[in-house]
Each structure stands twice: as structure tokens, then as C-alpha cells.
Amino acid sequence: MRHSLLALALCSTLALLSAPLAQAQSSSIARRSTSSAVASSDEARVIVKFRSGAVSALSAQPGSGSHRVMRAQTLGQRHGLSMRDGATLADRTQVVHATGLSSTALAERLAADPEVEYAVVDQRRHAHAAPNDPLYAGGASTSPVSGQWYLHAPDSTVRSSINVENAWAITHGSSSVVVAVLDSGVRFDHPDLVGKLLPGYDFVSDVNTANDGDGWDDNPSDPGDWITSTESGTKGGPFHGCEIGDSLWHGTQTAGLVGAMTQNGTGMASVGRNVMVLPVRVLGKCGGYDSDIVVAMRWAAGLNVPGVPANPNPARVINLSLGSAGACNGLYSSVITELSNLGVTIVASAGNDSLAVNAPGNCPGIIAVGGLRHTGTKSGFASLGPEVALSAPAGNCVNTSGACLYPILSTSNTGATTPQAGSAGATYTSSGIDASLGTSFSAPLVSGTVALMLSANPTLSVAEVRSRLLANTRSFVSSGASGVVSSCHAPGTTTQDECYCTTSTCGAGMLDSGLAVQAAAANLPVADIFNSALPVTVGNSIALSGASSSAPSGRTLSSYAWTIISGTDQAQITSATNASNATVKVTGSGAFTVQLSVTDSSGASATTTQTFNLKTTAASSGTASSSSASSSTGGGALDWGWLLGLAAAVLTLARRRQV
Numbered sequence: 001m002r003h004s005l006l007a008l009a010l011c012s013t014l015a016l017l018s019a020p021l022a023q024a025q026s027s028s029i030a031r032r033s034t035s036s037a038v039a040s041s042d043e044a045r046v047i048v049k050f051r052s053g054a055v056s057a058l059s060a061q062p063g064s065g066s067h068r069v070m071r072a073q074t075l076g077q078r079h080g081l082s083m084r085d086g087a088t089l090a091d092r093t094q095v096v097h098a099t100g101l102s103s104t105a106l107a108e109r110l111a112a113d114p115e116v117e118y119a120v121v122d123q124r125r126h127a128h129a130a131p132n133d134p135l136y137a138g139g140a141s142t143s144p145v146s147g148q149w150y151l152h153a154p155d156s157t158v159r160s161s162i163n164v165e166n167a168w169a170i171t172h173g174s175s176s177v178v179v180a181v182l183d184s185g186v187r188f189d190h191p192d193l194v195g196k197l198l199p200g201y202d203f204v205s206d207v208n209t210a211n212d213g214d215g216w217d218d219n220p221s222d223p224g225d226w227i228t229s230t231e232s233g234t235k236g237g238p239f240h241g242c243e244i245g246d247s248l249w250h251g252t253q254t255a256g257l258v259g260a261m262t263q264n265g266t267g268m269a270s271v272g273r274n275v276m277v278l279p280v281r282v283l284g285k286c287g288g289y290d291s292d293i294v295v296a297m298r299w300a301a302g303l304n305v306p307g308v309p310a311n312p313n314p315a316r317v318i319n320l321s322l323g324s325a326g327a328c329n330g331l332y333s334s335v336i337t338e339l340s341n342l343g344v345t346i347v348a349s350a351g352n353d354s355l356a357v358n359a360p361g362n363c364p365g366i367i368a369v370g371g372l373r374h375t376g377t378k379s380g381f382a383s384l385g386p387e388v389a390l391s392a393p394a395g396n397c398v399n400t401s402g403a404c405l406y407p408i409l410s411t412s413n414t415g416a417t418t419p420q421a422g423s424a425g426a427t428y429t430s431s432g433i434d435a436s437l438g439t440s441f442s443a444p445l446v447s448g449t450v451a452l453m454l455s456a457n458p459t460l461s462v463a464e465v466r467s468r469l470l471a472n473t474r475s476f477v478s479s480g481a482s483g484v485v486s487s488c489h490a491p492g493t494t495t496q497d498e499c500y501c502t503t504s505t506c507g508a509g510m511l512d513s514g515l516a517v518q519a520a521a522a523n524l525p526v527a528d529i530f531n532s533a534l535p536v537t538v539g540n541s542i543a544l545s546g547a548s549s550s551a552p553s554g555r556t557l558s559s560y561a562w563t564i565i566s567g568t569d570q571a572q573i574t575s576a577t578n579a580s581n582a583t584v585k586v587t588g589s590g591a592f593t594v595q596l597s598v599t600d601s602s603g604a605s606a607t608t609t610q611t612f613n614l615k616t617t618a619a620s621s622g623t624a625s626s627s628s629a630s631s632s633t634g635g636g637a638l639d640w641g642w643l644l645g646l647a648a649a650v651l652t653l654a655r656r657r658q659v
Contacts, residue, residue, distance in 0.1 A: 166514025
């Protein structure tokens with residue numbers, strides 16, 4: 001059996017993308033900019049809220065329509081302007097129009113009126129464009145042709161997609177929210193991960209399985225986890241009985257799904273977009289041990305670990321795409337309780353043996369994620385049972401020959417054993433033998449969604465995250481599968497292939513990122529930063545927009561404040577307007593963080609940040625770089641049991657049968 005406990009993922013060659021596709025998507029972005037615009041160039045349009053007791057408000061008379069009162073004439077006379085009334089939004093709030101000046105100028109003039117509480121431009125909003133990352137949309141020139149189908153809005157064919165664009169309409173994520181990915185390490189030189197990875201740590205203690213010459217250290221880079229036939233066949237050796245195979249680059253794949261750089265015109269999009277990823281290495285060759293995993297969880301959350309430097313970037317979310325068959329033990333229960341009390345949400349994959357949920361996913365307090373096919377039925381390999389909190393896409397092929405149609409595309413490396421460095425090694429999993437399938441990839445879709453929820457509402461407790469996430473899933477499908485498919489039932493000793501999910505076997509429902517983030521942001525303003533293009537270079541400027549920031553229903557945003565909170569030697573704000581836009585001039589290499597704070601008409605405020613990291617060389621020590629981080633007999637958490645379903649899936653994929 002293969003040594004990796006998780007999903008199918010070997011290395012592949014990056015599919016070449018055609019220039020026409022990239023140009024078409026670029027044009028689409030230009031046409032559907034998220035920046036706001038004034039409705040008309042020759043008529044100003046402003047929302048005004050009058051102060052309580054203001055003469056203009058008290059003397060207002062009903063207009064010809066039920067949603068309009070007459071205040072504009074009185075207001076215009078005081079300012080020497082020709083104004084007309086627009087729609088009434090609340091008792092003291094209405095739209096006014098004027099000619100002869102811009103909306104911005106009118107807003108500034110009216111805001112200075114002593115009777116006015118605030119005046120803001122009535123901005124036009126546009127539908128959020130899909131990101132310009134070419135693999136996101138897919139198409140005939142990409143592999144897989146379905147692209148990142150699992151992120152899109154569901155339709156009659158693809159029914160389990162997570163609807164992430166509706167989440168992005170609320171927030172693109174904040175770099176102050178950190179997701180720790182406890183896995184096999186990452187490739188820091190992948191162009192879709194550089195600038196998105198924080199300095200992490202390597203907690204693989206066993207020198208043999210670590211495959212990097214030492215134990216714990218500050219380098220969470222993935223050195224490869226291949227197993228040779230000699231290693232597997234040597235009795236008494238550290239890899240005896242481990243599955244023979246090439247390196248999987250599993251941690252790089254899970255990290256990419258959570259937080260790959262997005263809107264940079266390269267490769268893929270991630271769920272979390274602006275959130276940061278903390279790579280923590282806990283898996284080496286043939287898995288990893290509970291002792292390493294648990295101490296890594298505590299370190300990732302910001303707790304003290306003897307002999308290890310403190311983690312300066314504590315995670316609010318921990319992703320565990322790992323596990324093995326068996327019951328939850330006291331070790332995991334204890335640390336889960338400890339971290340939950342700190343406000344850390346832990347997400348874990350349910351397993352890939354098509355039996356009961358694996359540990360630690362079956363521990364109370366963890367959000368265990370099951371796996372779905374594109375049609376919404378349970379993936380054949382996905383573990384199931386009452387411990388599953390909800391389910392998300394895990395990938396499937398459906399076809400009996402040719403390329404896999406619905407795998408989970410993510411970042412990877414071309415190295416068969418040791419990694420290939422730089423651009424030569426950077427790749428994405430495709431529709432071939434490297435196709436990524438498994439609940440390992442369902443979990444980071446949920447982790448990225450939780451990170452967006454916390455970006456929209458940082459005050460959420462672990463219990464609130466869980467309740468809002470699960471209460472806003474979509475119902476499982478009960479029809480539409482090809483062939484004869486029965487309902488899933490409680491796990492036993494016999495595996496269950498594709499089946500119709502129930503709430504007692506696959507959780508509360510299918511992940512819907514849009515609904516979950518909307519629920520998280522309810523009754524709160526949301527600050528959001530959107531940048532039109534990445535990467536950027538020293539000497540150039542970045543156009544940032546806060547136009548996608550929002551206020552709760554019945555309120556409006558009254559102010560925007562842009563600040564560089566770190567890295568002032570690397571960048572400076574050269575222009576910023578209270579109408580939500582800012583321009584940042586990049587003056588030097590290094591990291592800098594831009595903060596946007598918004599305040600709504602009730603006085604409530606919200607803040608978000610985006611970090612940019614402009615470095616020119618990859619760092620072997622595991623720092624972020626470039627422009628824009630088990631043996632079944634040894635008590636390990638990872639063993640062959642986890643791989644039973646995957647072994648079948650590997651054979652299935654090789655034979656091009658349905659998974």
C-alpha cells in the first residue's frame with residue numbers, strides 16, 4: 001500500500017494554456033470590474049442622512065411617490081445648487097441629485113453641512129467577475145477540461161460545487177486570518193504559493209521518515225515522500241510494508257486549495273484568496289506520528305512548545321487532511337478542547353476507506369468533512385457516519401476511459417522523488433494518473449470557507465462558526481445519479497460505494513461557501529480589499545479597491561480609511577479617496593501589509609488586511625518568496641487503514657473505472 005494516508009495525487013506537467021483564453025478572461029475582467037462608478041457623468045447622485053432634529057428633515061414634505069420626500073430644494077438653496085429629490089431610504093435618509101458637479105464633489109459639500117450626519121456617493125456596484133486565473137474556468141485547452149468545477153455555482157450537472165463566488169462577493173479574505181495546514185510540508189517556490197505562505201515549522205521527529213536529515217526544525221519544505229521497492233521490502237526497516245510509489249506533494253496540494261494566490265493571471269484560484277497559509281510539516285515518508293501531530297496543533301495555535309520558537313502567526317483554523325481507522329483517543333480530545341477554548345476551528349477529512357470516519361476526524365469538536373462526487377452523491381471511497389459534520393467535493397472521474405473528468409485541481413510539483421525547483425517543478429494536478437481525489441481535498445475547501453467567515457466576522461467563536469456553517473449547507477440530492485444508486489446507511493464492516501447521502505451519514509448537507517459567509521457577516525459591516533492584478537514589481541503601483549465592502553441592510557458605508565500597517569519602507573499610499581479606492585506605490589522588495597477600515601452609518605466598523613510579499617529568490621529555509629510557507633504498530637495516526645479506499649481508487653483510476 002502507498003505510504004501517503006490521503007488522496008490520490010502524483011506529480012504532473014502543467015497544462016499549457018492558450019493565449020486566446022487568457023485574453024478572453026482578461027477582457028471579461030475589464031468589462032466586469034468590481035470598482036464602482038457614478039451612474040451618470042453629468043448628474044451627481046449622493047445618499048444623504050440628516051441629523052436628528054435637522055430643519056431640512058423636519059420640514060420635508062411627501063413627494064409624488066411613496067418612497068420620496070421633498071428635501072432637495074431646501075438643501076439646494078442653502079448650497080446654491082439645483083437639486084432634485086431621489087428615493088427615500090429611511091426616515092432621515094434619501095438620495096439627492098444635482099447637476100454641474102461630480103458626485104464626489106457634491107458628497108464633500110453636503111458632508112460639511114451642519115444638518116447632515118453623512119453624505120456618500122451613491123455608487124454603482126457590478127457583479128463580481130470570476131478570477132482571471134486561467135485554470136479556474138477550464139475549457140478544451142486545459143486539463144482537466146472541467147477546470148476548478150468544485151468552486152463554481154452548482155447547476156443541473158455539477159450539483160456539489162461550493163458556490164464560492166457568492167462568498168467572494170462579501171469578502172476576498174483577510175491576511176490577518178491564518179490557516180495552518182498540517183501535512184507533508186509545502187513547495188515554497190510554487191508561483192501560486194509564493195507570497196501566501198508564512199514561515200512554518202517541521203515537526204517530523206523521526207530522522208528516517210523525515211527524509212531531510214534531521215528532526216524538528218524551522219524548514220517545513222516538502223523534501224518528497226517516495227518509497228522504493230527495496231525500502232518497502234526490507235524487513236525490520238523503517239519503511240517495511242509501506243506502499244511503493246513516487247512523491248505526492250500532498251501538503252502543497254492542500255495549501256493551494258486553501259490559499260493559492262488568486263487574481264494573478266496564473267494557474268488556479270483558491271477558496272481563501274487573501275488569507276495566509278501557515279505550513280506545518282507533520283508527515284514524512286510513510287506518514288507521521290500522533291505525538292508530532294498533536295504538538296504541531298498546539299504550536300500552530302500559538303501555544304508554547306518546549307525547545308521550539310514561538311509561532312508569531314497563530315492560526316484561527318487548522319486543516320488536518322490526515323488520519324487512520326480507529327476511535328478518537330484522549331490525546332486528541334484533550335488538545336481539541338484546549339484549542340477550541342482558544343478560538344481555533346479544526347477541520348479534518350473524514351477518510352477514504354468507505355467505512356466509518358477515521359481518527360482524528362471522529363473526535364468531538366472537529367469539523368469532519370465527507371466527500372462528494374460532482375453529482376452530489378457520496379464519493380465511492382469517502383468514509384461516512386454520524387461524525388461527519390458536512391460534505392464537500394472530493395473528486396471523481398465518471399468516465400470509463402480517457403482523462404478523468406472531475407478531479408480536484410491544485411498546486412503540485414513535477415518531481416517523481418525529490419522536488420524539482422523553481423518554475424521547472426511548479427505544476428498543477430491534471431486529469432491523468434496524477435488526478436487528485438479524496439476527502440483530503442474536501443477538508444481544505446471547508447477550511448478556506450471558515451477562513452472567509454472569520455474574515456467577514458472575526459468575533460465568531462468556534463461554536464458560532466460551526467453552527468452557521470452547518471445551518472447554511474444545501475440539501476443533499478436524492479436523484480440524478482446514473483445507474484442504480486441506493487441511500488447511504490450507517491457504516492459497518494462492508495464498504496459503501498456511491499450512494500445518496502443522508503444527514504446521519506454525510507453530515508448536515510453540502511458545503512455552500514456563499515451561504516456560510518453571508519451568515520457569518522449578518523448584521524455587520526464587512527471590509528474587503530480587491531486588487532485588479534497580481535503580481536506586482538518594485539517601482540510599479542497597485543490599484544486597490546474597497547468597493548466590495550458592504551454595510552448591513554438599511555445602513556450605508558460612511559467612511560473608508562487606508563493604512564500601511566507594516567512595511568512602510570516597501571510601499572506607500574500615493575492616493576486614497578473616501579470613495580473606496582487607493583493606489584499603493586511599491587518602493588522596495590519585502591513584505592508590506594495594507595489595511596482598510598470601513599465605518600457604516602450606525603458607527604459600526606470593520607477592518608481587513610492584505611499582505612504583499614515582493615522577494616526575488618526562493619528561500620530554502622521555508623520563508624515565503626517572490627512577488628505578491630506511521631506506522632500501524634508504532635502508535636502513529638497514519639497507517640494502512642487510511643489507504644484502503646485510496647488503493648482501490650488508484651486501481652480504479654488506472655483502469656479508468658468509475659470512482
